[in-house]
Amino acid sequence: MTDPIRIPDDLKPVDGRFGSGPSKVRPEGVEALARVATTFLGTSHRQKTVKDEVARLRRGIGEFFGLPDGYEVIISNGGTSAFWETATFGLIREKAQFAEFGEFGAKFVKAVTDAPFLADPTVHKAPGGGAAYLRAEAGVDTYASVQNETSTGVAVPVKRVTGADPGALLLTDATSGGGSLDVDLTETDVYYLAPQKAFGSDGGLWIALMSPAAIDRAYKIKESGRYIPQFLDLVTAIEQSRLEQTYNTPALATVFLAAEQVDWMNAQGGLAWAAKRSAESAAAIYGWADRSAVATPFITDPALRSNAVATIDFADGVDAAAIAKVLRANGIVDTEPYRKLGRNQLRVALYPTVDPADVEALTRCIDFVVDRL
Template structure:
């Protein structure tokens, strides 16, 4: 029997079979809302109220969702998280940074700072995939950076300031895939940055950051030193434009609108506490199934580190996860493939608030069904 011959009964399939870790599931209601305003919103100037009102809606909604502390601001600009790593390299690291690296995405920020000729060699605490690395106080470090949720491995860590850090040192938290699914007290960090194509259930193309007064002050301080900063990566420009409810260049309008719709929806359900609970229910469903399974197990062995945003599940020798993913995809259950560079015999499943926990349970039933027929 080939993978294309296996048909999963409709009765056991998820209602919505999208489990991508990013781009993630976009709620049909959001797309319908975008369609309803498309003639007055899409293809219009981003410097006019038609668009600026939705940028303001998104910024206001995120502030409410994360219970943003007084003085913090929601800043956004174009380019996604990859661009933000460069933005932070030019505009937030004064001289020396320290990183906690435990996956592919944390490593990319490390590389950006390492390659910058105007910065000192960073200190990097590393841990292998499936484990976590942690920051430690170090004299002379003016920026600490870590990942809340490592998208490539499914490891999540709490957001906490570095005890004993030099006065004025900033903490930057990569919440690209954790923001919106994992609990956080934003006061514990200076920059909490995320992407719209994960828990925010939108498309890609912009970055978003909740920034403390200290982080904003640092950006202006560095700008005043006359350090060369490419205009597209200028954090001060992003701050000033965000205060005007716009971006320096034309943003992806659909992305802004869909993200605003998603944030409004999550706030209406109960905000961050609701979203965290919903993601936790999905996590309990898939990790509980894996713990009971005779052929699958969570890749992250420490339960305290298992992400409630992205789950990675290893399969026993003789069970081909790639084949399982192919069968699932042929049956409209999609984007369960593992992160390509991790190179493991596993599946990766998004647990964002857009994903219904009952669909995660249905996914595990489908996997059991497929494995039985592939054996």
């Protein structure tokens, strides 16, 4: 039996959490939560104590993204998976078009395809590692794409569809891109995300930045008489958010930690700072992979490489799963690839919470492990 590989402490990152979601939660946020535990946790979400935190989160998100006039920050329960169903019931009138280039885009496609009250969507697909794009199509009232595909590490710009029918909406899945990648919100109608990635909290919420046109669409669909399950009622989510609360009881710790993270990022310089910090981490890991004899970026087109989530392939004969196992045994965790992608690779979160110096340290640790496997 061989001795386990021990990575020297002076090579290790200060914080060894590189998960793509749930992501690293800042210790300072946990400490802040502990300080208010007896007055906040276990209290009613209909009372001022909790509503103030929901308001803080909504206000901070709006400041962080530079919310355009008329746009609103809407918060509800269930995470991105719940939002896909909510949008299926409450935002698509008849026909949608999708750009699908990974597992997360495919899940929204399935929700819409399965809906008996909607037409079959048009779907533009690209294989893992590539990107698919939307294009104008008569009769499409809702377009949907992913800003950052968490499963593959492909990122694309957020841009309205030129030539789309008047009134057509664009929905942008920013689950893992929001907070790490730059965006002009006027280029989309719904920019939706979850707090367990760049916003350094836990899961269980969805957050959507909605244009006036999207809000108007939600009300018109509800007024049409379409059956909408109460939990997935977007108008309810809108109206409850305006009251600084959610329809169902939220996870209070999730709300507080997300609000702490947003305030921290705003204090550092907001989205411009966060995007720059993620870009520095991306430069560190992609630069290392480009120089490596055994590793290479999975995304061959540099223009598509995500600054939020990096995927790194390894050469035949170098077992990425073994690398991840050794890293985990040394306190460097969650570098395993997306399970369904099935590649010999590591996946590394580059969210603003992650220090670029820790990403540099991770690359040194990988080299150390590879030399000894």
